[in-house]
Amino acid sequence: MAKTEGHNLINVELKNWLEQAGSLALELQANLKVSKKPDETAVTNADIAVSDFLTGKLSSTAPVLSEESKVTKEILSAQQFWVLDPIDGTVSYSKKQYGWSILLAKCELGQPVEAWIYFPSEARMYWAKKDSGAFRVDQNILQPCGPASKTNTLILSPGTEAPEPMVDHFSETIFEYGGANKIMKVALGEADFYPSILKKYGVWDLCAPSLFLVEAGGQFRYQDKGSFEFSSPISDRTFFCAHSSIDLEEMSKMVE
Numbered sequence: 001m002a003k004t005e006g007h008n009l010i011n012v013e014l015k016n017w018l019e020q021a022g023s024l025a026l027e028l029q030a031n032l033k034v035s036k037k038p039d040e041t042a043v044t045n046a047d048i049a050v051s052d053f054l055t056g057k058l059s060s061t062a063p064v065l066s067e068e069s070k071v072t073k074e075i076l077s078a079q080q081f082w083v084l085d086p087i088d089g090t091v092s093y094s095k096k097q098y099g100w101s102i103l104l105a106k107c108e109l110g111q112p113v114e115a116w117i118y119f120p121s122e123a124r125m126y127w128a129k130k131d132s133g134a135f136r137v138d139q140n141i142l143q144p145c146g147p148a149s150k151t152n153t154l155i156l157s158p159g160t161e162a163p164e165p166m167v168d169h170f171s172e173t174i175f176e177y178g179g180a181n182k183i184m185k186v187a188l189g190e191a192d193f194y195p196s197i198l199k200k201y202g203v204w205d206l207c208a209p210s211l212f213l214v215e216a217g218g219q220f221r222y223q224d225k226g227s228f229e230f231s232s233p234i235s236d237r238t239f240f241c242a243h244s245s246i247d248l249e250e251m252s253k254m255v256e
Contacts, residue, residue, distance in 0.1 A: 025093070111228070219244060
């Protein structure tokens with residue numbers, strides 16, 4: 001597919017803010033401080049610093065719902081707001097491994113309409129817009145992503161067990177940290193299927209990568225059916241991310 005000049009499509013200032021936030025996160029890896037949130041999940045000084053930096057930049061354009069900030073009725077009732085995960089894949093980040101990312105989505109009426117996924121340690125940035133496609137951002141050039149080739153590969157989080165029929169359905173199973181990292185691997189053709197089964201997650205984990213996956217030609221669906229919806233900041237609804245060829249009804253029966 002042909003490359004597209006992106007300076008008329010993407011917000012270059014926003015792209016620059018994300019790159020600055022990525023640089024900040026990389027700098028803080030040298031002096032990392034890890035603590036626990038009330039829900040016992042890990043949070044680092046970088047999560048908070050990146051959240052504060054981007055919230056400060058974005059809040060003049062629309063309210064910001066960040067994983068590291070307080071959820072308010074004003075944000076949830078806004079017609080348009082940003083959803084931010086300052087560092088998705090804290091385990092990978094704290095170990096200085098690849099796979100962590102900064103996730104940002106613009107939502108309108110509870111639905112993501114624009115997505116940014118940035119992997120600072122790999123200098124890879126992706127952007128998607130509802131009904132307009134999914135792209136890798138190279139400088140200000142947009143390189144279209146998808147539809148991906150089929151790999152017959154299942155991707156899971158380390159320590160996660162999938163139902164045996166599901167594992168047997170695929171020729172290979174790989175394990176990766178970072179929820180967005182796994183969704184992006186499906187979107188980019190490095191895996192075919194990622195199920196999140198009975199695992200708690202935040203809306204900030206899904207907003208950006210779910211839109212990118214769909215715009216790249218893949219499938220996102222909850223097991224109990226339905227596309228992405230903003231029903232609650234925290235959920236444990238099983239969801240599937242899949243190559244376009246995967247029969248999600250068949251996959252759903254395997255986890256019932």
